[in-house]
Every structure is written in structure tokens, then in C-alpha cells.
Amino acid sequence: MSAKRVDAKVVMLGKESVGKTSLVERYVHQRFLVGPYQNTIGAAFVAKSVQVSDQVVTLGIWDTAGSERYEAMSRIYYRGARAAIVCYDLTDSSSFLRAKFWVKELQNCEEQCVIYLCGTKNDLVECDRSARQVDYHDVQDFADEIKAQHFETSSKTGHNVEELFRKIADDYCSSAFEVMSGEDPRLIGPEIVVGAEKVDRKLADVMLHALDVGGNVLGVADLSRPPPEGRGSGCKVRTELRESWLALGPEGLNVVLYCTEHHHHKERE
Numbered sequence: 001m002s003a004k005r006v007d008a009k010v011v012m013l014g015k016e017s018v019g020k021t022s023l024v025e026r027y028v029h030q031r032f033l034v035g036p037y038q039n040t041i042g043a044a045f046v047a048k049s050v051q052v053s054d055q056v057v058t059l060g061i062w063d064t065a066g067s068e069r070y071e072a073m074s075r076i077y078y079r080g081a082r083a084a085i086v087c088y089d090l091t092d093s094s095s096f097l098r099a100k101f102w103v104k105e106l107q108n109c110e111e112q113c114v115i116y117l118c119g120t121k122n123d124l125v126e127c128d129r130s131a132r133q134v135d136y137h138d139v140q141d142f143a144d145e146i147k148a149q150h151f152e153t154s155s156k157t158g159h160n161v162e163e164l165f166r167k168i169a170d171d172y173c174s175s176a177f178e179v180m181s182g183e184d185p186r187l188i189g190p191e192i193v194v195g196a197e198k199v200d201r202k203l204a205d206v207m208l209h210a211l212d213v214g215g216n217v218l219g220v221a222d223l224s225r226p227p228p229e230g231r232g233s234g235c236k237v238r239t240e241l242r243e244s245w246l247a248l249g250p251e252g253l254n255v256v257l258y259c260t261e262h263h264h265h266k267e268r269e
Helices: 020-029 068-078 093-109 122-127 136-146 161-172 201-210 233-251
Strands: 004-014 043-052 055-064 083-089 114-120 149-152 192-196 216-222 255-260
Touching (some): 004 020, 004 068, 020 043, 020 055, 020 083, 020 114, 020 161, 055 068, 055 161, 083 093, 093 114, 093 136, 114 136, 114 161, 149 161
Parallel strands (some): 004 055, 004 083, 083 114, 114 149
Antiparallel strands (some): 043 055, 192 255, 216 255
């Protein structure tokens, strides 16, 4: 008898430079990339399957941009998320305040989303206890208050990273989640969005390849212009992205690349 397959959308949230991408890299690829680092623009997607008893859970992980200028766009990605890993840097007290902001956002907009608080860069405080700027017990008290799980992790050493994602998969297969099979976690919200000041078709393909997505480019859209009328998947995504772009204001990126894995959704402008 084959294992039952279920999908779970997981979103990474938190202040820029807290180490969300490094956390995903450690979990999915078992590696720690040494800087210089580049901040995530828009969001990146990766998936990993986990065996839990008689089920195979595919965690579709959305790694969102932490910069406040992309805040409105980040809301697109956590819509429909089954779990949220809200990250803060153990050596940066302001990052915990930002984590509280994202918790409030989730509570207001995604009540069914299960929250996991994740302290990052544990290796730094293990080497130098004076580097800790966020007290463990303060976070644990907050976690108890909002009924969230709490982990302190290190992407460099791998400490507690596997345990964090394993807990999400285990919870998803338990009563902590309303298990829904048949969903593709990539297709809840826009599949991939990459921002850039200027993008042409060739560069769009290069950007997509660099992300190792393996999908089809739906289009390169200038969000400063209203999308064409239509009911296709591309029009729907562009409409949502334009709304987020308008919310970003004049500092927002005005060109995006979006794509899907499904060939029958392929559209060209």
C-alpha cells in the first residue's frame, strides 16, 4: 500500500538578515553558505518531502523578503499558509519586535496558520554569551501566550533545524492541522516572484534558471500598467501583484517575473 501524500505550505517571515534563507539552505540542502549575503527580493520557493508514519508530507517552503519595503508583497505569500516560521536573531533585540509584528499579522489575516517562533544564530551566543540580546524566557513566555512552538537554531551548525521542520511535518499529520490532500503548495498564491528594476525575456529566463525552479515563465509584467482583462492564471497573478505594488508606493519594484510549473498554464505576452 503506497503512502498517503499531503502537501503543506510553509512561509518564512522575519526581519531582513535574521537568517531565513540560511535556515532553508541548511534544512533542504544540508549546507551553510558563507557571505557576502544578498537580501531576498520578493520570495523564493523550495520543497522537501518528509515521511511521517504512513504519510509523505511535502513541505512547500516560501522564503520571503524581510525588508519592510516588501511588506505588502509578503502578504501574498503567507495567504493560505498552513505553518509560519517567524524568525528573529538572538543577537538583535529589534528583530524580536519585528517577529511580534508578523505574529500579529498572521493572527489577523491567517487565523488557521500554526506559528513557530525561531531564534537564529544560536552558534554566536554559544561562543559568546554576552552576544545574546533576546532572552530565552521572554520568548518562551510569548510563545506560551500565543500558543506557538519555540526553537533556537543555528544554520551554521545545524542545531535544531531538522527538529523544527520535523515538528511542522509531525503537527501537520496530527490534529494540530486540518490536513488537506491534493494541494500543490506552490500554487497557493503566485508561484514565484522575482523583483528587478528592468527585466527582458532573456534575463527573465536566466533569473528563473538561477532559482532552480524549473517552471515556465508566464510573463514579465510592468506593474505600473493595469493588467489586461481576462480570467487566466496570469491575469489573476498580475492583478494581485499590482495591488501589492501600489501599496509599496514609488519605491516599489515595477517589474516582476512570475511562473508556474504546469505546462498548460503557460502564457506569453
